Amino acid sequence: MKLKNVLIVYTNPTTREYKATMEIVKNILKKYGLNFHLANRDRLRKSQFQNEELVIAVGGDGTFLRAAQFIQNQPIFGVNADVKNKEGFFTSSDKNDFELKLRKIIRNEVNIRKFPRLEACINNKKINTLALNEFYIGPKKSYHAAKYVVEIDGKKERQKSGGILVTTPAGSYAWASACSNKRLALDSKNYQFIVREPYEGTIFKNYKLRNVLLSRSQKVKIISEMLDGILIADSVGKEFSFKIGCQAMIKLSANYLNIIWFK
Numbered sequence: 465m466k467l468k469n470v471l472i473v474y475t476n477p478t479t480r481e482y483k484a485t486m487e488i489v490k491n492i493l494k495k496y497g498l499n500f501h502l503a504n505r506d507r508l509r510k511s512q513f514q515n516e517e518l519v520i521a522v523g524g525d526g527t528f529l530r531a532a533q534f535i536q537n538q539p540i541f542g543v544n545a546d547v548k549n550k551e552g553f554f555t556s557s558d559k560n561d562f563e564l565k566l567r568k569i570i571r572n573e574v575n576i577r578k579f580p581r582l583e584a585c586i587n588n589k590k591i592n593t594l595a596l597n598e599f600y601i602g603p604k605k606s607y608h609a610a611k612y613v614v615e616i617d618g619k620k621e622r623q624k625s626g627g628i629l630v631t632t633p634a635g636s637y638a639w640a641s642a643c644s645n646k647r648l649a650l651d652s653k654n655y656q657f658i659v660r661e662p663y664e665g666t667i668f669k670n671y672k673l674r675n676v677l678l679s680r681s682q683k684v685k686i687i688s689e690m691l692d693g694i695l696i697a698d699s700v701g702k703e704f705s706f707k708i709g710c711q712a713m714i715k716l717s718a719n720y721l722n723i724i725w726f727k
Contacts, residue, residue: 524550602627626661
């Protein structure tokens with residue numbers, strides 16, 4: 465892999481282990497003569513990712529997911545900054561093996577896996593954020609109910625629930641795994657529509673569209689009946705308003721994420 469410029473995406477270290485990992489990553493990049501820039505995950509801009517051949521996310525899955533939202537084509541590599549305190553589904557390294565794996569990246573001795581992402585439109589306007597795990601649609605306040613109409617392949621259903629998740633294969637191992645026991649293979653061509661905490665009473669009942677396996681050609685349409693509805697990708701970054709009357713369309717994107725994967 466041609467490698468000269470590297471962007472390190474991080475969050476403010478809160479533990480000694482995180483601080484130690486950051487120092488090790490920076491020192492090893494210097495050792496191999498690589499130019500690197502630092503970018504705090506809470507203040508990311510697309511311009512920071514230009515002219516970078518590799519993005520390294522140092523942290524946990526949240527940092528990785530936030531960095532991924534700004535990436536178009538270059539590969540991303542995850543480093544778990546604190547293995548005792550951070551989940552690391554997307555991270556393939558830590559401070560102990562970072563140098564070994566960086567050498568493999570430089571020598572192009574790596575497996576780059578293409579992970580599918582989701583895209584969404586609200587009122588026919590495409591939002592500028594892709595989801596690596598899932599899109600959540602529901603109330604801004606979790607103790608409010610989500611009311612909406614879902615339509616898949618011409619089948620419509622009015623529902624009341626704790627919100628919905630539209631998930632990628634990778635997302636089926638994340639938040640969605642607490643709502644459904646259906647996990648997809650990471651190389652699956654399908655994705656999922658999942659209803660969280662469905663409420664059934666005298667008006668809202670007999671749901672047929674609760675946990676739906678979707679093919680690449682299928683789309684999910686949602687019409688909001690919520691006063692405080694939102695749509696958000698991967699639970700990080702910008703919340704998009706999704707109030708009464710708004711319509712969302714969600715589908716698999718043609719823009720995959722290239723992840724350097726040692727697992």
